[in-house]
Amino acid sequence: MSETWILLGATSSMARALARALADRGDGLLLAGRDMDDLRVLAADCTLRGARFAEAVAFDARKPERFADLIARTQADDGVLNAAVFVGSMPDQADIDADPALIDGTVTDSFTGPARFLQMLAPVLEEHGAGTVVGVGSVAGDRGRIGNYVYGAAKAGFHTYLSGLRNRLGRRGVHVVTVKPGPVDTAMTWGLPSLPFMTTPEAVAHDILRAVKTRRNVVYSAKIWRLIMLVIRLIPEPVFKKLSI
Template sequence: MHGPWRTALVVGASSGIGAAVARQLAEHGCRVALVARREAELARLAAALGGDGSVRAYAHDVTRAAEVPALFQQICRDLGGLDLLVYAAGVMPQVAGEEYTFAKDREIVEVNLLGAIAWINEAAPRFDRARAGTIVGISSVAGDRGRRGNPAYASSKAGLDAYLEAIRNRIGRHGVAVVTVKPGPVDTPMTEHIDRKPFLISAEEAARQTLAAAARRARIAYVPRKWRPIMLVVRHIPSPLFQRLDL
């Protein structure tokens, strides 16, 4: 990781890709704010990474959007600025093939999409005024098509893709990098219930590729890169044929 960042905020930092991103940033000397709802895990990670106070933990449930503006300002003060925001919070509950449970769907959208909007809406104007900064949103290859397995998850990631593109079009011309990262299956607790996991990679490798994409100011980065041509083909499968496929 060779990014230009001195201060970073990672939302969804207690496990998975978010925790791995936070570790790699801290190892390269960044001052890092860790945000997640699991306070005990956050405290352990902060203690392991930044005994000197360079890594700070903030317990927060991303579905509580009203708390975000004040917490964001506090974090920026505590860090002495902000160069990088990574939104890595996400949920993917197990959904049966014929299940329609609104409570699950609402949680997915609130965490994966609305939480991202709440945090990025704070970072975007700050970076726009500074004419600098990097925003990274962890999306998914699942957002490229509406697969039958988990409609709300695919919708949340497709929505995140569109939101990040719109923010990129709004502030990217002012020197702000907005990076959409689209991983395939990653070996994290969130994917334990999934049977088929092609091209599975570790959270550490996903984090490494995520930060490399952010450092080169990529617009869209598939992780690993082999997913880019695969999803190009998948996106162009005619809908009647796609409906018949076991996807």
């Protein structure tokens, strides 16, 4: 059975790496995002690498009134439908401190926008009774830290949402994978002070495909972050509140 994937936030380098891996095996791709010029270039790239088809489609997490068109587009193809969500935004915490209104956009991009889309897609997936949803969260969502707790809070909300979605869709044969990357060498982290255990977009894409294949529920990428975040989560709050990690 042929597979079709819709990738939300497809211009991100992690999504690009996943799209290429999926193209290599001949899947169909709906590449969704805001920068249509760039998405068309990526669609051409994926087609030439072997995708059954690759199409640029418009998606803006902050414009939910347009989601219905996209949902309709996913139904136009008869392959097994899968979705992967890469959208999110991470303004500097200092910028948010200066302008708290930035919180709204961060939460919309990283949590409520994609959640609303997946909520609309859920009945479609239930009807198919197959396929996988991949939600990209972040280790930042595992605990609120002084450096980026607004982004972390949005991702924590998204993690909880994915957990519930897994509970719902699992009953109908649709699997939900939560991926929590540590720092990844992308435009988002480029030029930030040096980050530990940095991984590459290609490695994350590889981890995602393996998690999909083995039907894992929650995976970290790189793997070491499962251990690190376990330790960080175990630090008692009275101690944690004094740390700057």
